[in-house]
Amino acid sequence: MPRVARLPRVTDRFALAGAVLITLIALAAVLAPWLAPHPPGEVDPLNALSPPDGEHWFGTDAAGRDVFSRVLHGGQTSLLIAVAVLAVSATAGVLLGVVAGYAGGWVRDVIMRITDVFLAFPALLLSVALAVVLEPSVTTVIVAIAVTWWPWYARLSAATAASIATRPYVDAARCLGVPAIMIILRHVLPNSLTPVLVQLSLDAGGVILTAAALSYLGLGAQDPTAEWGLMVEQGQTLFTTNWWVVTFPGLAILLTAFAFNVLGEGLRDALDPRRIVK
Numbered sequence: 001m002p003r004v005a006r007l008p009r010v011t012d013r014f015a016l017a018g019a020v021l022i023t024l025i026a027l028a029a030v031l032a033p034w035l036a037p038h039p040p041g042e043v044d045p046l047n048a049l050s051p052p053d054g055e056h057w058f059g060t061d062a063a064g065r066d067v068f069s070r071v072l073h074g075g076q077t078s079l080l081i082a083v084a085v086l087a088v089s090a091t092a093g094v095l096l097g098v099v100a101g102y103a104g105g106w107v108r109d110v111i112m113r114i115t116d117v118f119l120a121f122p123a124l125l126l127s128v129a130l131a132v133v134l135e136p137s138v139t140t141v142i143v144a145i146a147v148t149w150w151p152w153y154a155r156l157s158a159a160t161a162a163s164i165a166t167r168p169y170v171d172a173a174r175c176l177g178v179p180a181i182m183i184i185l186r187h188v189l190p191n192s193l194t195p196v197l198v199q200l201s202l203d204a205g206g207v208i209l210t211a212a213a214l215s216y217l218g219l220g221a222q223d224p225t226a227e228w229g230l231m232v233e234q235g236q237t238l239f240t241t242n243w244w245v246v247t248f249p250g251l252a253i254l255l256t257a258f259a260f261n262v263l264g265e266g267l268r269d270a271l272d273p274r275r276i277v278k
Contacts (some may be wrong), residue, residue: 048060
């Protein structure tokens with residue numbers, strides 16, 4: 001009987017812990033309207049800068065808003081930015097990269113040279129430059145980061161697609177007269193997604209950090225929107241006297257980025273063909 005390849009499994013304990021942590025963070029963000037004890041924009045000047053207690057688990061900020069409620073709702077904003085950026089940049093980058101890798105020749109040269117132009121600039125610096133031109137908002141953050149993120153997926157997909165395009169089953173499809181678009185959609189694209197999935201999990205933390213940096217610089221989400229980077233900026237001057245205002249949103253950023261990184265490392269090991277048992 002033929003031997004059946006086993007599906008790769010994520011066995012790294014840290015990666016599994018990262019997946020569990022991401023799930024909990026996502027659930028907390030989705031259920032924020034029901035879990036938050038106070039509306040995120042509710043101002044209470046009489047309780048401004050109150051330390052953590054039974055009423056306000058993470059204390060209150062300078063406007064008397066409940067930090068715990070704002071951290072929960074801030075997760076919605078940060079995760080929305082990450083999902084939107086990765087969806088846009090991965091879709092554009094993978095499509096361009098697969099076309100470049102399969103077609104080769106001048107098509108590949110043109111797409112890769114355009115990609116090189118974007119890669120020549122530091123991603124964060126280019127994102128800041130774009131955000132400065134546009135009006136500060138969550139949409140601006142998504143656009144500014146996505147424009148600088150897609151080249152990585154284009155280059156990754158182009159290399160993978162170029163390798164797949166030379167395999168026997170692709171040559172057989174060409175000999176049978178299958179149109180190039182069908183070969184790309186049925187054979188090249190599906191087989192080019194594995195490294196992209198790993199890269200997506202690794203990049204999610206980076207996107208969240210970049211979005212927080214833009215909001216910290218005043219180029220992203222604006223008050224009263226609850227967003228982790230903006231909350232850190234608003235509480236930075238209070239760190240020595242009212243530590244909770246900046247500590248809890250900062251920990252949310254740290255834990256989320258860490259969870260995505262360890263999950264990505266685990267996926268990369270699990271999907272490494274040299275480690276898949278036949």
